[in-house]
Amino acid sequence: xxxxxxxxxxxxxxxxxxxxxxxxxxxxxxxxxxxxxxxxxxxxxxxxxxxxxxxxxxxxxxxxxxxxxxxxxxxxxxxxxxxxxxxxxxxxxxxxxxxxxxxxxxxxxxxxxxxxxxxxxxxxxxxxxxxxxxxxxxxxxxxxxxxxxxxxxxxxxxxxxxxxxxxxxxxxxxxxxxxxxxxxxxxxxxxxxxxxxxxxxxxxxxxxxxxxxxxxxxxxxxxxxxxxxxxxxxxxxxxxxxxxxxxxxxxxxxxxxxxxxxxxxxxxxxxxxxxxxxxxxxxxxxxxxxxxxxxxxxxxxxxxxxxxxxxxxxxxxxxxxxxxxxxxxxxxxxxxxxxxxxxxxxxxxxxxxxxxxxxxxxxxxxxxxxxxxxxxxxxxxxxxxxxxxxxxxxxxxxxxxxxxxxxxxxxxxxxxxxxxxxxxxxxxxxxxxxxxxxxxxxxxxxxxxxxxxxxxxxxxxxxxxxxxxxxxxxxxxxxxxxxxxxxxxxxxxxxxxxxxxxxxxxxxxxxxxxxxxxxxxxxxxxxxxxxxxxxxxxxxxxxxxxxxxxxxxxxxxxxxxxxxxxxx
Numbered sequence: 001x002x003x004x005x006x007x008x009x010x011x012x013x014x015x016x017x018x019x020x021x022x023x024x025x026x027x028x029x030x031x032x033x034x035x036x037x038x039x040x041x042x043x044x045x046x047x048x049x050x051x052x053x054x055x056x057x058x059x060x061x062x063x064x065x066x067x068x069x070x071x072x073x074x075x076x077x078x079x080x081x082x083x084x085x086x087x088x089x090x091x092x093x094x095x096x097x098x099x100x101x102x103x104x105x106x107x108x109x110x111x112x113x114x115x116x117x118x119x120x121x122x123x124x125x126x127x128x129x130x131x132x133x134x135x136x137x138x139x140x141x142x143x144x145x146x147x148x149x150x151x152x153x154x155x156x157x158x159x160x161x162x163x164x165x166x167x168x169x170x171x172x173x174x175x176x177x178x179x180x181x182x183x184x185x186x187x188x189x190x191x192x193x194x195x196x197x198x199x200x201x202x203x204x205x206x207x208x209x210x211x212x213x214x215x216x217x218x219x220x221x222x223x224x225x226x227x228x229x230x231x232x233x234x235x236x237x238x239x240x241x242x243x244x245x246x247x248x249x250x251x252x253x254x255x256x257x258x259x260x261x262x263x264x265x266x267x268x269x270x271x272x273x274x275x276x277x278x279x280x281x282x283x284x285x286x287x288x289x290x291x292x293x294x295x296x297x298x299x300x301x302x303x304x305x306x307x308x309x310x311x312x313x314x315x316x317x318x319x320x321x322x323x324x325x326x327x328x329x330x331x332x333x334x335x336x337x338x339x340x341x342x343x344x345x346x347x348x349x350x351x352x353x354x355x356x357x358x359x360x361x362x363x364x365x366x367x368x369x370x371x372x373x374x375x376x377x378x379x380x381x382x383x384x385x386x387x388x389x390x391x392x393x394x395x396x397x398x399x400x401x402x403x404x405x406x407x408x409x410x411x412x413x414x415x416x417x418x419x420x421x422x423x424x425x426x427x428x429x430x431x432x433x434x435x436x437x438x439x440x441x442x443x444x445x446x447x448x449x450x451x452x453x454x455x456x457x458x459x460x461x462x463x464x465x466x467x468x469x470x471x472x473x474x475x476x477x478x479x480x481x482x483x484x485x486x487x488x489x490x491x492x493x494x495x496x497x498x499x500x501x502x503x504x505x506x507x508x509x510x511x512x513x514x515x516x517x518x519x520x521x522x523x524x525x526x527x528x529x530x531x532x533x534x535x536x537x538x539x540x541x542x543x544x545x546x547x548x549x550x551x552x553x554x555x556x557x558x559x560x561x562x563x564x565x566x567x568x
Contacts, residue, residue, distance in 0.1 A: 508542050
């Protein structure tokens with residue numbers, strides 16, 4: 001796990017992972033502006049091809065990131081890998097690799113974790129979490145992180161899916177976990193701190209594990225329109241490809257980038273970034289729970305150059321007068337993901353921070369994060385776009401009615417293919433086959449178009465998921481919960497636009513005869529049983545829920561009641 005222990009051949013034994021190289025005869029017809037092939041109707045990436053290790057070489061995503069770290073021009077003894085924004089505690093890259101080895105050794109020798117075990121992680125952001133991730137992957141253990149604000153029943157469902165043998169939590173979240181085969185280890189305990197700071201003789205105390213790139217590295221959670229949470233299986237190869245996509249576009253710097261995380265480590269955005277940041281030898285400033293004033297304080301104190309955020313943080317930075325009170329001259333770039341930013345928000349941000357680049361990206365849990373992103377300053381000026389296709393990937397825009405692939409400028413469902421596409425949903429072959437279709441294509445469920453220059457625009461959601469501050473909220477789950485109330489005869493939930501959250505869950509409720517139920521009682525009933533981001537935040541009482549002859553809720557009719565002419 002130290003930089004010396006990473007396979008020395010990793011950076012010399014490469015596959016060129018651009019799908020274009022395997023279709024030489026047809027790539028002659030690829031439009032150099034959009035990447036569109038008029039014969040196959042496939043969009044190809046115009047980015048540099050990925051440089052990946054041959055798929056048959058055993059290497060973990062942790063190994064791969066550390067092998068790239070070893071090429072850093074900066075001293076690993078003096079470059080901070082992690083900074084606790086609240087205490088100022090720093091962990092150098094040398095300390096990071098040492099702590100990873102110490103923890104991996106302890107988990108192997110003392111705890112008895114072995115390859116293909118699964119570990120459930122229920123922790124807020126902390127500098128210990130990425131150390132844990134690297135240690136577990138190094139052992140071939142599958143990492144399955146959950147949202148620490150989830151309820152006991154929500155966590156029970158995730159545990160049922162991933163079947164962990166051990167859990168890692170904090171003193172504030174451990175009580176939510178069921179009893180597992182092995183003990184629950186607390187990351188905020190003195191014992192854990194002792195484990196990661198104990199010096200380890202790697203050659204004597206640690207048994208090297210061969211892990212295939214196609215082995216599952218992580219199970220992350222994605223909600224479906226049925227209300228049933230799904231466990232997304234991501235492989236080491238998926239993570240390696242995402243890291244490579246960033247590494248091939250890295251720019252030379254005089255000093256390491258200092259990146260502030262507001263995104264949670266349990267989300268695919270933060271999970272993947274923990275590996276990307278090591279590969280690029282970035283200094284990561286970690287905050288346990290987002291608060292704008294504390295973020296701005298940390299940005300000033302640690303001279304932050306980059307911020308990774310969800311759209312609501314961009315809105316807060318734009319609207320709050322607090323930003324004027326801090327020295328943010330070090331800030332170079334703000335990267336936003338999770339949901340598209342509105343054009344008005346983008347314009348306001350650029351007006352307030354004229355020297356800061358605002359970058360957007362598009363991705364899914366099922367695609368291990370970003371598939372399209374803005375990767376250069378000139379790409380950021382394409383207002384409303386979420387960028388161009390990442391290296392090694394292909395895309396199609398498919399007509400939902402006919403199934404035909406469409407040319408640039410036409411609206412249809414976005415399909416993607418490449419080394420970043422998930423292995424499938426754990427224990428759910430039906431959902432897997434519905435999402436992963438023939439020839440390795442992943443159906444995103446999003447209505448999009450790609451313009452003549454290869455920029456992606458997200459128009460609408462074919463899926464019914466509500467995106468609240470980047471989190472997925474399944475309407476069916478809330479509908480089932482509402483319908484369980486004794487005074488509610490029927491219910492439906494739709495997304496309602498919100499400047500800060502992107503979308504909020506809005507409920508249409510049919511009361512039982514003679515019921516005096518009011519809006520606040522409905523809101524409270526749901527809030528007591530779900531995580532905070534899933535709460536219903538608006539309620540409309542109506543006489544009946546519009547449905548098709550087959551009994552399917554006509555959500556468009558509901559939207560037209562509150563948003564006439566809306567296509568959301």
